[in-house]
Amino acid sequence: MAKTAWDRMQIIREKNRPTVRDYLPLVFENFIELHGDRFYGDDAAILGGIGTLDGQPVTVLAQVKGRDLKENQQTNFSMPHPEGYRKALRLAKQAEKFHRPVVCLIDTPGAFCGIGAEERGQGEAIARNLMEFMQLETPVISIVLGEGGSGGALALGVCDELAMMQNAIYSVISPRGFASILWKDPSREKEAANIMRITAEDLVEFGVAETIIPEPDGGAHIDPEAAAEAIRQYISETIPKYMKIPIAKLLENRYYKFRKVGVFTEQKGVNPL
Amino acid sequence: MLEDLFSKVKTRASYDKPRAQKGKMSIPENLMFKCPRCGKVEFMDAFLLGNKVCPNCGYHARLTAQERIEQIADNFTFIEYDKHMKSLDPIDFPGYPEKVYHLRRKTGLRDAVITGECTVMGSPCAIGVMDTRFMMASMGSVVGEKITRLFEQAESRRLPVVLFTASGGARMQEGIISLMQMAKTSGAVGRHSKQGLLYITVLTDPTTGGVTASFASLGDIIIAEPKTLVGFAGRRVIEGTIKQRLPEDFQSAEFAQEHGFVDLIVERSAMRKTISQLLKLHQTGGANNGKDSLG
Ligand SMILES: [Zn+2]
Secondary structure (H helix, E strand, O other), rough: OOHHHHHHHHHHOOOOOOHHHHHHHOOOOEEEEEOOOOOOOOOOOEEEEEEEOEEEEEEEEEEEEEEOHHHHHHHHHHHHOOHHHHHHHHHHHHHHHHOOEEEEEEEOOOOOOOHHHOOOOHHHHHHHHHHHHOOOOOOOOEEEEEEEEHHHHHOOOOOOOOEEOOOEEOOOOOOOHHHHHHHHHHHHHHHHHHOOOHHHHHHHHHOOOOOOEOOOOHHHHOOOHHHHHHHHHHHHHHHOOOOOOOOHHHHHHHHHHHHHOOOOOOOOOOOOO | OOHHHHHOOOOOOOOOOOOOOOOOOOOOOOOHHHHHHHEEEEEEEHHOOOOOOOOOHHHHOOHEEEEEEEEHHHOOOOOOOOOOOOEOOOOOOOOOHHHHHHHHHHHOOOEEEEEEEHHHHHHOEEEEEOOOOOHHHHHOOOOOOOOHHHHHHHHOOOOEEEEEEEEOEHHHEEEEEEEEHHHHHHHHHHHHHHHHOOEEEEEEEEHHHHHHOOOOHOOOEEEEOOOEEEOOOOHHHHHHOOOOOOOOOOOOHHHHHHHOOOOEEEHHHHHHHHHHHHHHHOOOOOOOOOOOOOO
């Protein structure tokens, strides 16, 4: 039987579920991390750098969940500040300059909600990324590793192709937030998770994701090397496909990938009840 | 009802001063207006003639989309786009179609944004106005699609866009589809912008969440009405995260301007003239203005 969204949330919450730090050395070679947004600071919640895959240089932008409390404190539980998104955009523009494809690895509960984040324009930083990534003249592939939380995830999710790890979820708000806002009852988190349509299969059905990357039985933590190999293989097969497409066509396709998403009617006088 | 009257004008003014006590005075229904910020009772006529600005303290009450268009557009020039577009129910969320149905009957709106074109003191533009009466102007498929089409239409007609934003954020009842509207609208803004066309954003109370994190933050020129709530995260969410109370003016238009995210704060009485002036400043001139001038 297929796993429910709630079942998958238990899997991605496994303490030893692999994070970007585990995957990086297994998926990429010659990786060099690059820091800072050149305006304000360096946000450890988003890691950026350059590595190779099959000898092809790629820019990697990734949200960093910690493997323990100490790492999580360093990376703010993978909740980026505006400078994190601006670092990502800086490195994406750098990739564009050198005609290097970009791989975004998404794993965040959401953008950070705090005073500094507001003062430095969290909304503006996310908005800018959405607009600029849409026009970035180089292929962009995004993979949701575990948790794709809201606009904070989408800011690394404007891409030519979106892949979901088999047990990953991607949602407009966390199921807990959904239950607490719409039902005034955060304890109905499980019920919310199961009706929100947030699994990899749901996203493929909605046309939001294109691909599901298989995880080992029981989840990526059972065999992180096998999970990393599946990711490596996916990127290795996917990048050459997009490198072949002329840039104008690539950008047109990318725009229509998002342009087509929406469910509405234009019939006059239709009563939806 | 008196209660209804007050409910129509409640906004962040409640952060400025302790809320004036309701219902203690007997005020003739619909004849008088009691300001939720300064508490002064004024003739309703004076309040309405001033475009719902308190004559005493300058408090700007929220406008409906219709009222806004009447204030900004030249008479009889507004042509509405995509008038019949209505939402469906992509994730089969219990109660959503009923809620939307009742709001349509109550407000006369079909969803939370009205789009179209008009002239403003003679200058043509594409215009969009969000209306908080409809599910706090949350962005689902209809808002996302109408705003995207507004920018696409303006791009093909080479028109500037003037957009009055207001929103509680993404429409959660439409699940991931609502989140994707942020990327879709931002993409459309980018294409319009690449053609060298002007986009003026006017932030009105309250502009938050996924709308702040998409098209509302992408204007070439960003205007705000005084004291408008502008921010990404909800105040209570932040207070819950940091476990302390936030300053009164946190996330006000003035706060956003101080931090560099708003070009100018404009009183409602000067809005039409300011927009007209900006449109006119962009109508001619500029180095190499013609596309083919190198030919
Ligand atoms: Zn007043």
